[in-house]
Amino acid sequence: EGLNVAVVGVTGAVGTRMLKMLEGSPLPVKILFPLASARSAGKTVFFGDKEWTIKEAKPESFENIDIALFSAGGSVSKVLAPEAAKRGAIVIDNTSAFRMDKDVPLVVPEVNEKALFDHHGIIANPNCSTIQMVAALEPIRKAYGLKRIIVSTYQAVSGAGAKAIAELEKQSEAVLNGEKPETVIMPVKSDEKHYQMAFNAIPQIDLFQPNDYTFEEMKMINETKKIMEAPEIKVSATCVRVPVSISHGESVYIEIDRNNVNAENLKELLRNAPGVVLEDDPAHQIYPMPVNASGKKEVFVGRVRRDPDVANGFHLWIVSDNLLKGAAWNSVQIAESLLKLGLVSA
Numbered sequence: 001e002g003l004n005v006a007v008v009g010v011t012g013a014v015g016t017r018m019l020k021m022l023e024g025s026p027l028p029v030k031i032l033f034p035l036a037s038a039r040s041a042g043k044t045v046f047f048g049d050k051e052w053t054i055k056e057a058k059p060e061s062f063e064n065i066d067i068a069l070f071s072a073g074g075s076v077s078k079v080l081a082p083e084a085a086k087r088g089a090i091v092i093d094n095t096s097a098f099r100m101d102k103d104v105p106l107v108v109p110e111v112n113e114k115a116l117f118d119h120h121g122i123i124a125n126p127n128c129s130t131i132q133m134v135a136a137l138e139p140i141r142k143a144y145g146l147k148r149i150i151v152s153t154y155q156a157v158s159g160a161g162a163k164a165i166a167e168l169e170k171q172s173e174a175v176l177n178g179e180k181p182e183t184v185i186m187p188v189k190s191d192e193k194h195y196q197m198a199f200n201a202i203p204q205i206d207l208f209q210p211n212d213y214t215f216e217e218m219k220m221i222n223e224t225k226k227i228m229e230a231p232e233i234k235v236s237a238t239c240v241r242v243p244v245s246i247s248h249g250e251s252v253y254i255e256i257d258r259n260n261v262n263a264e265n266l267k268e269l270l271r272n273a274p275g276v277v278l279e280d281d282p283a284h285q286i287y288p289m290p291v292n293a294s295g296k297k298e299v300f301v302g303r304v305r306r307d308p309d310v311a312n313g314f315h316l317w318i319v320s321d322n323l324l325k326g327a328a329w330n331s332v333q334i335a336e337s338l339l340k341l342g343l344v345s346a
């Protein structure tokens, strides 16, 4: 009775939250397999009322595992996720390694839970900035159709890992002390140049692609079409890193298929949308903000209004915790869906 669950990358910003989300989930975890790199092997984590020893993630680690949650980077997933799937585990992968593969469902349960029926051992968790956007837009798409999405993001540094939060804090302190801040990670650790993140905004998340969009922007474009199963929607994105620790903000412009819809119609849909909380009361200065969304599982939407000149155009402001709904919670939610749909048995 119960499920054997492995968490790969258990010490990271997402991995630690995967454990928290699992603890709060009705999923019956029998044995936890906390896995990480050799560096963390031997350390322990608390889960339930027990202390569990972290082991190094290797192909053999996945014998007798029902569900394996991966969040240790794309290169680890590329090697170990197929090994886990080969041994019978269902992999829920939080990296971009397999997201666009034809045989891999890319799932946000509120949007396309049924895609899970087509899995072949690996299921992909979308990019954080994509997840919160499609969760908010799907009820609108279903009711009124979506022609186009133009999104500008205000993304938290935790998307680049726990070390990026530390860098932002250190830089902020340095600037306030009148010192020159050290720049090591942002905007992208592996790229050539590094810029100050404190008191700044950087229009680069991940590496530039040949079309002058960044990889983060292309993820938002491609993943949105795949999750909504709507390749015809026009999507464009500009992704910007801001000095916020946790929770991404997104200014989203949409054009729907109808001309006779008003902002109140959209708000009514959002009030009733699963996993979405409408926070929209301009008269009382109520709107979503990262400091309020952090630590919560929901996607918060506000500032819903019609474009002044375009009858079928609307603007929205969407905020969610990038480490929870954007990563750990969406992954655990997928595991809950697998159990609910009878795709895994406890």
Ligand code: 11C
Residues within 6 Å of the ligand: 094, 095, 096, 126, 127, 128, 129, 155, 156, 158, 159, 160, 205, 216, 219
């Ligand atoms: C960021 N969205 O904010 C990225 C992090 O594809 O899962 C997530 C990367 C991914 O930097």
